[in-house]
Amino acid sequence: MSNEDIGAIILAAGMGSRMHSGVHKVLHPIGGRPMIHYLMDTLDHLGIVKRVVVVGADREQVEEHLPFAEFAVQKDQMGTAHAVYCAKAHFSGFSGDIIILYGDVPMVREETLMELVRVRRKTGPRAQQPAVSVLGFRPEDTGHYGRLLMGERGELEAIIEFKDATVEHLAIRLCNSGIMAVDGSLLFRFLEEVDNKNRKEEYYLTDIVRIARNDGHSAIVYEGTEDEVLGINSQEDLAYAEALFQYKKRLEAMSSGVTLMDPETVYFSYDTAIENDVRVDVNVVFGPEVVVKKGAHIKSFSHLEGCVIEKGATIGPFARIRPGTRIGEGAKIGNFVETKEADIGAGAKISHLSYVGDALVGAQANIGAGTITCNYDGFSKNLTEIGDGAFIGSNTSLVAPVKIGRGAIVGAGSTITKNVNANALAVTRASQKAKEGWASDFRKKNRQKRGK
Numbered sequence: 384m385s386n387e388d389i390g391a392i393i394l395a396a397g398m399g400s401r402m403h404s405g406v407h408k409v410l411h412p413i414g415g416r417p418m419i420h421y422l423m424d425t426l427d428h429l430g431i432v433k434r435v436v437v438v439g440a441d442r443e444q445v446e447e448h449l450p451f452a453e454f455a456v457q458k459d460q461m462g463t464a465h466a467v468y469c470a471k472a473h474f475s476g477f478s479g480d481i482i483i484l485y486g487d488v489p490m491v492r493e494e495t496l497m498e499l500v501r502v503r504r505k506t507g508p509r510a511q512q513p514a515v516s517v518l519g520f521r522p523e524d525t526g527h528y529g530r531l532l533m534g535e536r537g538e539l540e541a542i543i544e545f546k547d548a549t550v551e552h553l554a555i556r557l558c559n560s561g562i563m564a565v566d567g568s569l570l571f572r573f574l575e576e577v578d579n580k581n582r583k584e585e586y587y588l589t590d591i592v593r594i595a596r597n598d599g600h601s602a603i604v605y606e607g608t609e610d611e612v613l614g615i616n617s618q619e620d621l622a623y624a625e626a627l628f629q630y631k632k633r634l635e636a637m638s639s640g641v642t643l644m645d646p647e648t649v650y651f652s653y654d655t656a657i658e659n660d661v662r663v664d665v666n667v668v669f670g671p672e673v674v675v676k677k678g679a680h681i682k683s684f685s686h687l688e689g690c691v692i693e694k695g696a697t698i699g700p701f702a703r704i705r706p707g708t709r710i711g712e713g714a715k716i717g718n719f720v721e722t723k724e725a726d727i728g729a730g731a732k733i734s735h736l737s738y739v740g741d742a743l744v745g746a747q748a749n750i751g752a753g754t755i756t757c758n759y760d761g762f763s764k765n766l767t768e769i770g771d772g773a774f775i776g777s778n779t780s781l782v783a784p785v786k787i788g789r790g791a792i793v794g795a796g797s798t799i800t801k802n803v804n805a806n807a808l809a810v811t812r813a814s815q816k817a818k819e820g821w822a823s824d825f826r827k828k829n830r831q832k833r834g835k
């Protein structure tokens with residue numbers, strides 16, 4: 384989709400002081416990624432390339448995270464109209480629609496934005512088109528939102544800010560989300576007429592509705608849903624946004640054929656990709672960059688990030704799969720196993736209590752309980768290579784860099800520091816001695832000493 388005749392101004396100058404955080408509000412994550420990225424993605428999908436982010440407080444933080452956006456600076460927060468006006472220089476000669484968005488209202492849907500523009504444009508020749516279309520919604524709790532005052536013919540007459548509202552106004556259920564689309568050839572002219580003669584002594588963006596009408600233009604409303612215009616002002620709001628996000632991801636997974644045993648206990652990231660016929664048991668967390676292929680089974684209390692789980696593999700319960708891991712087809716990772724930068728071959732088994740990092744494990748290899756790849760010497764990370772069909776006995780330390788050949792067997796309790804050839808046996812533990820009857824003699828002697 385290409386929408387060169389649509390631009391966007393994204394307000395993100397506010398401090399977000401109610402978050403009580405050193406991290407800029409719009410960078411707090413939802414589903415594991417900074418919230419403002421959702422907005423940028425939406426604009427990407429719509430082909431809206433002209434986008435100006437209005438920054439102020441802690442602007443460096445925001446600028447660093449959005450390398451491809453244009454920025455306008457609002458030094459002092461004098462109100463939403465003033466903030467939008469700060470972007471004026473970026474739109475000289477632009478006569479398309481300008482959509483006004485908020486960095487802390489990140490989940491607005493693509494279709495909603497397109498409709499918002501469409502309803503403004505649809506009504507006949509340009510001179511008769513409404514100059515402004517406002518995204519309205521009917522929240523459960525109308526709270527402190529601005530109210531949309533509608534005329535008899537369905538046109539928007541004015542937006543009344545909460546602080547300036549009368550009791551009659553407050554009874555209106557249709558509220559202002561803040562998001563609007565405005566004729567770009569008129570927007571900055573309207574903004575020049577906004578003053579700050581109101582209770583908050585701020586330049587209200589909402590005043591442009593009145594100004595447009597006084598100028599012979601009209602304004603209309605398009606209604607969206609409450610969940611997509613949810614603003615995030617506090618940690619509580621953030622947690623709520625996360626919950627909504629998780630709810631949607633779970634439905635998405637299930638509707639594509641993933642079985643979630645208890646959906647509310649499974650947590651996804653924005654980019655989790657799970658194929659159908661994957662089963663996910665209770666209490667599983669998918670961090671960023673996880674791909675799970677058909678038929679895999681993720682058992683309870685497992686934590687996965689940055690990994691690919693191939694077809695039919697089994698993970699957990701209680702497994703920790705860290706970045707750079709690929710678990711091959713049909714492989715089995717059991718309880719209390721941690722992997723990192725590890726490629727586990729098809730059908731291999733690491734069933735219990737192991738750490739496998741910076742490792743290549745061959746197909747059908749069997750890694751016994753308590754095996755540790757000693758990959759770090761305090762300075763650098765080293766590779767462990769285990770050949771196809773090798774058998775590593777329980778409680779083995781593999782001191783990397785080291786190679787175990789295909790089909791080799793390592794005896795339990797070994798510390799392996801040198802390469803082992805294919806099909807060889809390597810054992811490093813001391814050989815076992817037994818003295819027959821020694822234990823009973825020992826006990827007898829001691830009992831005699833103590834007179835028992």
Ligand code: UD1
Pocket residue numbers: 394395396397398437457459460461462463464465466485486487527528529530542543544558559560561586587588589614
């Ligand atoms: C605004 C609307 C209100 C609407 C509500 C929806 C106005 C005057 N009112 O009120 O009708 O119901 O949003 O949430 O627009 N910002 C700046 N610079 C400023 C002021 C604000 O960048 O000088 C940014 C803030 O960071 C914030 C957003 O604009 O992300 C909204 O500002 P805020 O002051 O919270 O507006 P509300 O009073 O909530």
Ligand code: CA
Pocket residue numbers: 614616
């Ligand atoms: Ca607000």
